[in-house]
Amino acid sequence: MIRQDIIPRNLLFSVAAMIAIAMAMGVYAWHVRVRVVNVTLGSASSAHVAPPAIGATEQVTLYVAHDDPGILKAQGIRIPLPAGRQERAEALLRNLIALYDSNRSPHPLGPGSDLRSVYLVDPDLVVIDLNGAFATGHPSGVLLEELTVASLVESLSANVPGIGRVKILVDGKTQDTLAGHADLADFYDVAAVHQLAQQLEGGQ
Numbered sequence: 001m002i003r004q005d006i007i008p009r010n011l012l013f014s015v016a017a018m019i020a021i022a023m024a025m026g027v028y029a030w031h032v033r034v035r036v037v038n039v040t041l042g043s044a045s046s047a048h049v050a051p052p053a054i055g056a057t058e059q060v061t062l063y064v065a066h067d068d069p070g071i072l073k074a075q076g077i078r079i080p081l082p083a084g085r086q087e088r089a090e091a092l093l094r095n096l097i098a099l100y101d102s103n104r105s106p107h108p109l110g111p112g113s114d115l116r117s118v119y120l121v122d123p124d125l126v127v128i129d130l131n132g133a134f135a136t137g138h139p140s141g142v143l144l145e146e147l148t149v150a151s152l153v154e155s156l157s158a159n160v161p162g163i164g165r166v167k168i169l170v171d172g173k174t175q176d177t178l179a180g181h182a183d184l185a186d187f188y189d190v191a192a193v194h195q196l197a198q199q200l201e202g203g204q
Contacts (some may be wrong), residue, residue, distance in 0.1 A: 055082040055091070062096050063154040063197060065107035065147035072150055072200040073106075089126060089160050090118040096155050107147060110137015116172070124164035125187075128152060135170045138179040145182035150200060153193040164190050 057080050064075045079095050081088050093115050100109050112133035119127040138148065149168070157163045166188040169175070175184045 055080045060159045063151050064099065065151045067107050067144060070143050072197050085160055086118060086120045089156055092155055092159055093118060093152060109134065113137060123162055126156060126163050127167045127169060129169045129172055132171045135175060135178055140179040142181045145178045148178065149182050150193055150197045153188055153190060154197040157190045166190060
């Protein structure tokens with residue numbers, strides 16, 4: 001009688017233990033899979049993403065900074081652009097930053113520099129949101145920082161009509177300067193930046 005009572009009880013404990021082990025392995029495998037997926041997504045998001053090819057191809061003028069002579073050069077290129085003003089503005093700046101990210105860049109930026117987003121707050125106000133790497137890795141210097149700001153603002157205003165003011169944020173927040181010199185605390189008046197751009201172009 002004792003052995004008949006013990007055997008079923010032992011079998012019950014064994015089955016329960018096997019079920020618990022199987023469940024634990026399943027949970028562990030799920031966690032490992034989630035961690036692998038997160039690592040993969042994190043690696044993909046840290047890489048510079050090229051501008052998507054959407055919209056009709058148009059001829060636009062980008063104002064490209066050249067560090068060596070310290071000037072802006074108007075450069076005509078054909079790129080695909082969306083119809084909407086906000087999407088158009090974002091595509092323009094992504095193409096400009098991709099140009100600076102190239103191997104033979106005339107105005108190298110820090111590693112990982114990128115555009116987070118562009119917002120049209122009012123019909124005449126554009127907010128440019130850059131990522132943290134854009135500011136932390138930007139070369140410090142009055143002329144280098146002015147070239148960057150003028151390049152961003154002038155490239156936008158030349159291709160998106162109706163822009164009167166531009167605000168530059170870093171990681172969604174106001175920052176005092178770009179890399180110690182160019183003032184990011186206030187709004188940039190497009191007309192004033194245009195005058196600066198003309199002076200920088202005059203250096204040619």
